[in-house]
Amino acid sequence: MNWLLVIVGAAVGAPLRYLADRAVQTRHDTLFPWGTFLVNVTGCLLLGLLTGAASAGHASGHVQLLVGTGLCGALSTYSTFSYETLRLTETGAGLYAAANVVASVAAGLGAAFAGAALAQAVWT
Numbered sequence: 001m002n003w004l005l006v007i008v009g010a011a012v013g014a015p016l017r018y019l020a021d022r023a024v025q026t027r028h029d030t031l032f033p034w035g036t037f038l039v040n041v042t043g044c045l046l047l048g049l050l051t052g053a054a055s056a057g058h059a060s061g062h063v064q065l066l067v068g069t070g071l072c073g074a075l076s077t078y079s080t081f082s083y084e085t086l087r088l089t090e091t092g093a094g095l096y097a098a099a100n101v102v103a104s105v106a107a108g109l110g111a112a113f114a115g116a117a118l119a120q121a122v123w124t
Contacts, residue, residue: 002065009070013043017075031093033084036077037104043076044108048115055116056123 020042021035028034050068053059059067081104088097 002062005062005065006070006073009066009072010074011070013071013074016071017077021080031088031091031096033081033088033100036080036084037100037107040076040081040104041107041111043072045111045115046075047072048112048117049119050115051112052116052119053123056119058119058123 017039020039024035024038025033047068050059050064050072054064081100085097085100088094088100
């Protein structure tokens with residue numbers, strides 16, 4: 001049963017990632033991968049919220065599998081982040097590649113901490 005929750009969450013997260021990435025990227029005429037950046041930071045924020053909710057006893061194991069592992073796992077994508085960073089480097093856009101790494105890690109961690117703090121504030 002647990003694997004079904006992960007599949008359902010991923011079935012929502014993967015197309016959501018693709019559609020959000022395309023919607024953002026078509027509006028920005030730049031080499032920087034804004035779409036992937038946005039979905040990864042959003043995934044970090046959602047996972048932070050879920051972690052905070054679970055810590056406060058307001059998210060069951062089933063919700064964690066559905067939303068955390070399934071939805072957030074498919075929504076955010078380390079492989080695309082890595083590929084796009086490598087592509088930027090190979091095309092001579094090293095500054096964009098470095099900015100992508102620094103901004104993605106900093107914003108992702110910040111979003112995860114903000115989500116957890118928000119959940120703690122709501123449920124304590």
